[in-house]
Amino acid sequence: MARRAYLCRWMSCVLLIWGAATYSSAQNTATSALVVSMSVQSSISLEFVNGSGAGTQGTCTITGANTSTASVNFGIASLAGDNQSCVSFSSTTKSYTLSNNIYALVTQSNLASSGYTLTASLGSAPPSGVAWTINSAALTTGAANLTSGGSYGSNMALYLQVTVQNTVTTSNLSETINFVATAN
Amino acid sequence: MNLRKTIRVFVLPALAALGALSAAAQNPSASGSLSVQLQNGSGLQMVLYSDPSGVTLGNSGTASASLAFGNVSAYGALSTNVTRTNGTNSFTVSTPFDINVQVSGLSSSSYTLSGELSTALPTGVTLEVDSVSLSNTASTPIQAKETYGSNLAHTLSAVISTSASGSGGPPTGSTITTTINFVATAN
Numbered sequence: 213m214a215r216r217a218y219l220c221r222w223m224s225c226v227l228l229i230w231g232a233a234t235y236s237s238a239q240n241t242a243t244s245a246l247v248v249s250m251s252v253q254s255s256i257s258l259e260f261v262n263g264s265g266a267g268t269q270g271t272c273t274i275t276g277a278n279t280s281t282a283s284v285n286f287g288i289a290s291l292a293g294d295n296q297s298c299v300s301f302s303s304t305t306k307s308y309t310l311s312n313n314i315y316a317l318v319t320q321s322n323l324a325s326s327g328y329t330l331t332a333s334l335g336s337a338p339p340s341g342v343a344w345t346i347n348s349a350a351l352t353t354g355a356a357n358l359t360s361g362g363s364y365g366s367n368m369a370l371y372l373q374v375t376v377q378n379t380v381t382t383s384n385l386s387e388t389i390n391f392v393a394t395a396n
Numbered sequence: 397m398n399l400r401k402t403i404r405v406f407v408l409p410a411l412a413a414l415g416a417l418s419a420a421a422q423n424p425s426a427s428g429s430l431s432v433q434l435q436n437g438s439g440l441q442m443v444l445y446s447d448p449s450g451v452t453l454g455n456s457g458t459a460s461a462s463l464a465f466g467n468v469s470a471y472g473a474l475s476t477n478v479t480r481t482n483g484t485n486s487f488t489v490s491t492p493f494d495i496n497v498q499v500s501g502l503s504s505s506s507y508t509l510s511g512e513l514s515t516a517l518p519t520g521v522t523l524e525v526d527s528v529s530l531s532n533t534a535s536t537p538i539q540a541k542e543t544y545g546s547n548l549a550h551t552l553s554a555v556i557s558t559s560a561s562g563s564g565g566p567p568t569g570s571t572i573t574t575t576i577n578f579v580a581t582a583n
Contacts, residue, residue: 240504240582242440242497243459245514248523249573250465250489252556252566257471321470321487322568324560 254323258393261367263315271313272298284372286310291378309375314346315367318393325395328362331355332370335388341377342385346370351389362393438501442580447492447549450477463552465489470558488555494547497580504582506541509550514575520557520566523576526550535579542580552576 260282265271276282287296291308294301300311318328332346333355344351347358347370362368376385444461446453454462466475470487474480481488497507511525513532523530528538542548559565566572 240438240440240502242442242580244442244444244495244578244580245460246444246493246552246576246578247454247460247462247573248465248552248554248576249462249571250468250554251571252521252568253467253469253472254568255469255471319471321558322556322560322565324563 252322254321254395256318256320256323256328256393256395258316258318258391261315261317263313263367263369265313267298269298270300270311272296274314284312284314286312286374289376305378307375307377309373311371311373314370314372316370316391316393317367318362318364320364320395323395325364327360327396328364328393329360329396330358330362330368331392331394332358333390333392335390338385338387339380339383341380343375344387344389345373345375346389355392358391360396436501438582439499440502440507440580440582441498442578443496443498444578445494445496445547447494447547450492450494450549451475452477453493461493463491463493465491465554468554468556470556485559486555486557488553490551490553492549492551494549495542495578495580496547497542497544499544499582502582504544506543506583507580508537508583509539509542509578509580510535510537511576511578512536514577517574518566518572520559520561520564521572522555523574524551524553524555525576527553529555530576532574535577541583 257280259278259280260274260276262273262277263271266273272284272286274282274284285296286299287294289295289299289301289308289310291303294310298312302309302311316330318330320328332349332351334344334351334353337353338344346356349356349358358370359368372389374385442459443457444453444459446456451463451465454464464475465478468474468478468489470480470482474489478489478491480490495509499507511530512535513523513530516532517523525538528536530536538550557565561567
């Protein structure tokens with residue numbers, strides 16, 4: 213009888229300790245829940261990059277490389293020449309032409325598109341006697357198609373030329389050329 | 397002596413009886429005692445807060461909050477306080493949020509933070525907290541020795557494949573939702 217009572221007390225003690233341990237461990241954690249939501253959108257990017265020959269004649273180094281807002285300086289030009297060595301210069305008796313390679317990089321994300329169409333337009337109409345071209349396509353304030361099968365992730369060479377007739381008065385001929393890449 | 401005997405035999409019992417009668421004439425009373433049992437247990441409490449530099453949480457200051465990245469893309473505009481890094485085949489959008497864990501009744505100086513997703517994410521999307529990728533199959537340790545009692549910033553990131561939907565990328569134009577279940581465990 214005494215042995216039985218002892219056993220009961222011992223088991224009660226064990227159960228008590230076990231219960232306390234369970235209680236203790238259950239209270240030593242905390243939880244929280246964070247609901248996260250998003251909507252993935254397709255997107256396309258166009259940026260100007262410096263080609264491998266940047267800085268050499270025919271390929272000026274652009275300012276703002278790897279962004280979508282870049283600039284290139286064609287310098288001061290006349291029939292006598294251009295003061296920027298990186299600009300290719302040619303002339304006739306009635307005009308001169310400046311040429312330079314620009315590179316554009318178009319990338320896409322989350323699109324089932326194999327290529328893109330690239331257009332370009334002038335920000336403002338040039339003075340009479342001034343003509344801009346890219347890859348031989350004449351530029352106006354309307355969109356000119358440069359390619360309908362551009363490859364994503366590869367630098368696209370844009371051969372930019374401006375021809376100035378000798379009838380054009382001394383003036384600032386700076387232009388903004390707006391490019392638009394559209395996924396096919 | 398006779399007088400003393402007379403007092404002892406007659407007067408004192410009479411006074412005692414009078415006292416008893418007087419007590420019986422007062423309002424009845426009862427007495428009792430209440431044993432109050434209280435055990436001070438140990439406990440942790442975790443609360444989610446908006447980080448000053450992060451997306452504003454829904455239900456900030458509670459244990460059940462929400463965080464909306466909004467529209468995310470590799471090149472398009474993002475919501476306020478969502479940042480982006482572009483990789484070769486993926487892009488990552490991130491924002492900080494805060495976790496505050498309070499402790500009581502424990503001689504614990506730090507806690508371990510772990511997290512688990514409630515549901516599997518679509519192909520091409522993974523969620524990370526502090527650069528630790530989370531899954532819906534097991535709770536993953538995120539931080540091992542976090543300090544109690546202050547808002548600690550954590551970075552929630554979504555790593556998204558740039559592949560097209562069906563080609564390894566996530567669906568586009570639809571809302572992706574999951575829940576991160578955080579657990580703070582006292583060390």
